[in-house]
Amino acid sequence: MAISVYFPPGIMRNPLFPLLVFLGLILLEIFGFAWVGGAVGALATVALVVATAAGGLLLFRVQGFYHWRRLQQSLAQGEVPARGLLEGWLLMAAAVLLLVPGFFSDAAGAVLLVPPLRRLLASGILRRGMVRAHAGPFRGAGGDGDGPIEGEFRRHDEHAGGRDALDHDSDDDPPRR
DSSP states (O other): EEEEEEEEEOOSTTHHHHHHHHHHHHHHHHHHHHHHHHHHOHHHHHHHEEEHHHHHHHHHHHHHHHHHHHHHHHHTTTTTOOHHHHHHHHHHHHHHHSSSHHHHHHHHHHHHHSSHHHHHHHHHHHTTTTTTEEEEEEOOOTTTOOOOOEEEEEOOOTTTTOOOEEEEOOSOOOOOO
16 A cells, blocks of 8 residues: 655745744744743643643654554454555654643644544545555555566575576576676
8 A cells, every 4th residue: 555645736945934933933832932931831841841742742653553453453344544544654653742842743643642633624634635545565666566677586605605696588698696
């Protein structure tokens, strides 16, 4: 199964866009620290950040095991778990957001930890066609995925210096020695 991610045209026109978003999020988190620290104090702010990280990791662990079992059941039934795989990625994103110190990232991570909201977001992403899952044989570079790849393997101890070597024989090419 292959998964591809599609970004709508124009979303990444400006190469500085990811940097500006990242800097904006950092400034938002700093504002959140200052605001919460002014309201409850510095020590309580640090305790809240550590508590949200620990609680998020605990929830991630519990939901991660549950989600893993659901994926295994889907695969055992022969289904392509596209939504399940996407939910797994969202669950990992939630864990990362909860580990990053900050209250706004914690809020976003907490939203992703709620199963109905995560399912709704995953369904919306799949419906928009931003992520596609394809079942079937792997189609490597230049391959059509139909039929076996044929070849021969011979041991050339005296010619390859004791190493194993791959040899390609055809009617046009004489064997290499």
